[in-house]
Amino acid sequence: MKEECLPKPNRGQLAWQDMEMGMFLHFGINTFHDQEWGEGTDSPSTFDPTDLDARQWVHMAKAGGFKYVVLTAKHHDGFCLWPTKTTDYSVKYSPWKDGKGDVVRECADACREEGIGFGIYLSPWDRHEPCYDNKDLYDDFYCDQLTELLTGYGPLVEIWFDGAGSEGREYDWARIMNLINKYQPNAMIFNMGAPTIRWVGNEDGLAPYPCWNTAQAARQSIFTDENTKWLQNTPRWVPAECDVPIRRGQWFWHPNAEHNLRSLDELMDIYYRSVGHGAGLLLNVSPDARGLIPDADAKRLIEFGIEIRRRFNDPIASTAGCGYKIDLHLKSSAYMDHAIIMEDIAYGERILKYKLEAKQGDDWILISEGSAIGHKKIDKFKKVETDHIRLIILEADADPIIRELSLYLVDK
Numbered sequence: 001m002k003e004e005c006l007p008k009p010n011r012g013q014l015a016w017q018d019m020e021m022g023m024f025l026h027f028g029i030n031t032f033h034d035q036e037w038g039e040g041t042d043s044p045s046t047f048d049p050t051d052l053d054a055r056q057w058v059h060m061a062k063a064g065g066f067k068y069v070v071l072t073a074k075h076h077d078g079f080c081l082w083p084t085k086t087t088d089y090s091v092k093y094s095p096w097k098d099g100k101g102d103v104v105r106e107c108a109d110a111c112r113e114e115g116i117g118f119g120i121y122l123s124p125w126d127r128h129e130p131c132y133d134n135k136d137l138y139d140d141f142y143c144d145q146l147t148e149l150l151t152g153y154g155p156l157v158e159i160w161f162d163g164a165g166s167e168g169r170e171y172d173w174a175r176i177m178n179l180i181n182k183y184q185p186n187a188m189i190f191n192m193g194a195p196t197i198r199w200v201g202n203e204d205g206l207a208p209y210p211c212w213n214t215a216q217a218a219r220q221s222i223f224t225d226e227n228t229k230w231l232q233n234t235p236r237w238v239p240a241e242c243d244v245p246i247r248r249g250q251w252f253w254h255p256n257a258e259h260n261l262r263s264l265d266e267l268m269d270i271y272y273r274s275v276g277h278g279a280g281l282l283l284n285v286s287p288d289a290r291g292l293i294p295d296a297d298a299k300r301l302i303e304f305g306i307e308i309r310r311r312f313n314d315p316i317a318s319t320a321g322c323g324y325k326i327d328l329h330l331k332s333s334a335y336m337d338h339a340i341i342m343e344d345i346a347y348g349e350r351i352l353k354y355k356l357e358a359k360q361g362d363d364w365i366l367i368s369e370g371s372a373i374g375h376k377k378i379d380k381f382k383k384v385e386t387d388h389i390r391l392i393i394l395e396a397d398a399d400p401i402i403r404e405l406s407l408y409l410v411d412k
């Protein structure tokens with residue numbers, strides 16, 4: 001393929017891919033009803049967190065190493081976490097802070113104070129809103145809600161469009177995209193409309209390998225439903241995001257469900273198979289009926305952040321460079337069992353096949369091999385001692401540009 005024909009990320013996508021990890025927050029009226037999908041009939045009077053503290057959410061996100069947060073401003077039940085003018089099904093009509101609270105504001109402010117990104121989830125499917133069945137009226141209603149969120153809470157890093165419940169339904173995506181382009185041109189758009197990031201295709205947090213960044217591979221997962229039909233045949237860069245709840249099978253908090261909390265090993269496996277496959281990870285954590293991330297989940301987030309840093313903050317050696325062979329000479333022989341390879345994706349995803357070799361005496365032994373590298377590839381291999389590693393690119397669409405090749409010893 002000609003170099004200039006390679007799909008490339010825009011600046012927003014580049015910045016988003018560098019963040020690597022976001023924390024999803026599912027919180028809403030469901031939190032008070034032990035349920036995942038409310039029907040839109042639960043009274044606002046039941047929304048009453050006793051100790052809501054968005055700063056605690058954001059502190060935990062930072063401790064876990066997450067660079068942004070995505071909050072469910074409105075889930076399928078239609079209940080709005082901000083005092084919207086569009087409906088009386090919101091925090092404004094709840095006892096929490098005597099109806100004067102705004103969860104979206106508190107979360108946005110906490111993110112800003114702590115220097116991490118803020119994004120919103122606004123479910124297109126709305127089981128409460130009476131005008132939902134009238135396409136034109138609901139398009140107006142939805143665009144009004146979105147406008148409030150796009151204009152009232154500072155810069156947004158991501159807007160999450162959930163396809164659930166919307167099968168066969170068409171929304172006015174051209175209009176929705178115009179609003180985003182007008183008010184939040186740098187926000188990433190997840191999954192619907194004119195997506196700049198795509199759903200990985202499962203809710204397990206796992207990207208397949210290879211997980212290419214271009215529309216050729218993305219087409220299957222994003223260009224299938226009515227809502228994206230108008231974009232077909234537009235080859236472009238659409239990296240994948242892997243969403244997964246920290247408690248197996250539960251996006252919202254449920255009482256007595258701590259046994260569903262994933263172990264640190266499970267989280268590390270997810271990390272290797274999302275971030276380590278070049279995709280983004282969006283790990284969901286659910287604030288409880290107090291409005292706080294439960295202690296056990298908070299502890300797990302801290303452990304997760306510590307373990308990622310323990311493994312990958314301190315490389316034995318690193319290099320970067322262009323070309324089909326990259327040598328990494330160590331000052332002295334060392335043990336290693338992991339490599340992280342990154343392409344400079346600003347120039348497109350060029351590498352199609354590679355191998356990594358370690359020098360042993362006069363011989364080279366294969367320690368790992370693969371196809372895609374993209375933003376990041378984490379390779380775990382059998383512990384080896386060497387003073388010279390080489391990365392050989394066996395197939396590429398254009399001259400390879402390696403942003404980083406780093407070696408680590410994780411199993412000390």
Ligand code: FUL
Pocket residue numbers: 036162163164243251
């Ligand atoms: C799904 C929804 O139906 C779940 O409730 C959750 O919000 C998840 C992230 O997406 O489609």
